[in-house]
Amino acid sequence: MRKSSKEAVLLLLAIPILLWTLLPIYHIFLFSISSKDSAFSGTLWPDKPTLRNFGTIAYQEHFYLHNFWVQIWNSLWIAVAAGVITLVIASCAAFAISRLKVRGGRAVMNLALFTYFIPAAFLAIPMYKAMGAYGLLNSRWSLVLAMVTLAAPYAIWVLKQASDKLPFELDEAARIDGATPPQLFRLVYLPLMAPSLVAIGTYALLLAWNEYLYAYLLLSHERTITLAVALGHFIAADDSPWELLMATGLVFALPPAAIYYAFRRYMVAGLTSGAVKA
Amino acid sequence: MNSWQVWGAILVAPYVLVFLAFVLYPVSYGLWLARHPESYVKLFNDPIFFRTAVNTVLFLLIAVNLKFVMAMWLSGFFVHERTWIRWLSVIFLLPWAVPSIPTIFSIRFMFNPEWGVINSLIFKLTAAEGPNWLNDPRIGLGLAMLTHIWKSLPFWTLILIAGRLAIPREQYEAAGVDGATAWQRFKYVTWPSLRTLYLTSTILSMIWTLGDFNSVYLLTGGGPADLTHVLATLGIRYIRLDQVDMAMATIVCALPLVLPLVYFMMKNLSRPAE
Numbered sequence: 001m002r003k004s005s006k007e008a009v010l011l012l013l014a015i016p017i018l019l020w021t022l023l024p025i026y027h028i029f030l031f032s033i034s035s036k037d038s039a040f041s042g043t044l045w046p047d048k049p050t051l052r053n054f055g056t057i058a059y060q061e062h063f064y065l066h067n068f069w070v071q072i073w074n075s076l077w078i079a080v081a082a083g084v085i086t087l088v089i090a091s092c093a094a095f096a097i098s099r100l101k102v103r104g105g106r107a108v109m110n111l112a113l114f115t116y117f118i119p120a121a122f123l124a125i126p127m128y129k130a131m132g133a134y135g136l137l138n139s140r141w142s143l144v145l146a147m148v149t150l151a152a153p154y155a156i157w158v159l160k161q162a163s164d165k166l167p168f169e170l171d172e173a174a175r176i177d178g179a180t181p182p183q184l185f186r187l188v189y190l191p192l193m194a195p196s197l198v199a200i201g202t203y204a205l206l207l208a209w210n211e212y213l214y215a216y217l218l219l220s221h222e223r224t225i226t227l228a229v230a231l232g233h234f235i236a237a238d239d240s241p242w243e244l245l246m247a248t249g250l251v252f253a254l255p256p257a258a259i260y261y262a263f264r265r266y267m268v269a270g271l272t273s274g275a276v277k278a
Numbered sequence: 279m280n281s282w283q284v285w286g287a288i289l290v291a292p293y294v295l296v297f298l299a300f301v302l303y304p305v306s307y308g309l310w311l312a313r314h315p316e317s318y319v320k321l322f323n324d325p326i327f328f329r330t331a332v333n334t335v336l337f338l339l340i341a342v343n344l345k346f347v348m349a350m351w352l353s354g355f356f357v358h359e360r361t362w363i364r365w366l367s368v369i370f371l372l373p374w375a376v377p378s379i380p381t382i383f384s385i386r387f388m389f390n391p392e393w394g395v396i397n398s399l400i401f402k403l404t405a406a407e408g409p410n411w412l413n414d415p416r417i418g419l420g421l422a423m424l425t426h427i428w429k430s431l432p433f434w435t436l437i438l439i440a441g442r443l444a445i446p447r448e449q450y451e452a453a454g455v456d457g458a459t460a461w462q463r464f465k466y467v468t469w470p471s472l473r474t475l476y477l478t479s480t481i482l483s484m485i486w487t488l489g490d491f492n493s494v495y496l497l498t499g500g501g502p503a504d505l506t507h508v509l510a511t512l513g514i515r516y517i518r519l520d521q522v523d524m525a526m527a528t529i530v531c532a533l534p535l536v537l538p539l540v541y542f543m544m545k546n547l548s549r550p551a552e
Contacts, residue, residue: 013355014366021370024384024428027395031387089296092289102286108294113547115301117482117540119489121510122532125517125525126308127300133307134299149300152293157547181285210377213491217517231379232496235386242387249380260375261368268436 090155
């Protein structure tokens, strides 16, 4: 008796949790399959669900969508570049600090941690000025480098924690066999670190794809902006086409959500292992 | 220096370069731009600034603490071992997994006073006009807090779930034998084990929340009449007005709030493992 009442309580609690989580997301979906007229009727399911909005997006048939394909390509290019560069820089640094015990390694680790703790919107302002000084404004590289700057500290920290756990006998054995540091890195370190590398690459990729503020500051031409910034432009006018905005938003949200869920196991383990220890 | 140290220096160099070029130089340059006392006089004379500072403190105190009470409670819910709860926890991660822009705009539309679904429902059910939501500065800021919580709650719940799962089961069994109530189990078993994690997470979340631009900017745009700004959005507003010295002065004013928190986190995280 007591047991079944506990189950009932758990099920009752699930309802508000589910509603809270899904309402804004369902609202996006609802708008994106509604026509312009029925979008504002306030019903829970459109009278005539339609995929026309997605056709309008694909053929770039609206003022706000004239550069849709260029912009989604920019998003992809920047996300992949930021992911790859973060992986390279962070795995090299973590290897040098954790395995090669490079002198000053702890100081570098502290610099990285310090960067990790600067609120993102605060660093954005000096970063914007610096990118201007470097002449990188409006280049895709400015956003890539900004995202690497934001993602690398956490990446190095997670990778260092993971590589500290690898047995040091491996390095000694390799050293006795006459392996050079690059060989050790390539043949021993990288294969053993693969799960963490997947998590970190995904983390940096998603960070860059989703980024709004830095993209909005650093890129401004219609053909250099990412899809995130383009979505922000929709809201500029009062008569913005909500159903198209929500449909484009759904297209924008699907790839990162899919990647997140595909690599969820790695992501969750990577994210929480460091935090719980703290 | 042996060849291993040389290789170490070569491999750590790319990150050091990134740090110098994109953290150290910008921050020093920014602080140099913020050196004029006049900027601060101008900033303090801007009526928006005081309101923004109050908003920011309210945002940190209310949103972060409310979020952690919810995360604490939800983590207790999600540690129950049921297949359907595992599925629910997968769905629960969605706000964290999807980008902010579409979801925050979606919330913005839901609360549109004229066409939004919320006021349509209120009108259908009660035949009365609903509240003005985002056009009211207090409700607007409150909704920005809720948006922030909605977005980051899954992450912190996940962290606290991991913390709860690390508590040895025997402690709960012993408490059960002693006839402890649910509240006593929480007070004497869960809380003592989670306290440190809860506090460090709250501090870290406060730092990140200070940098949360999206929840306010994409929802209210700082409006109506610039009354819902927080420091993050105010700094960017000055940038868009081409007043970089004011933007940097805004950040410098936030430093007394940020630096103690960062110091606390650095002390906690940079100590050698084990």
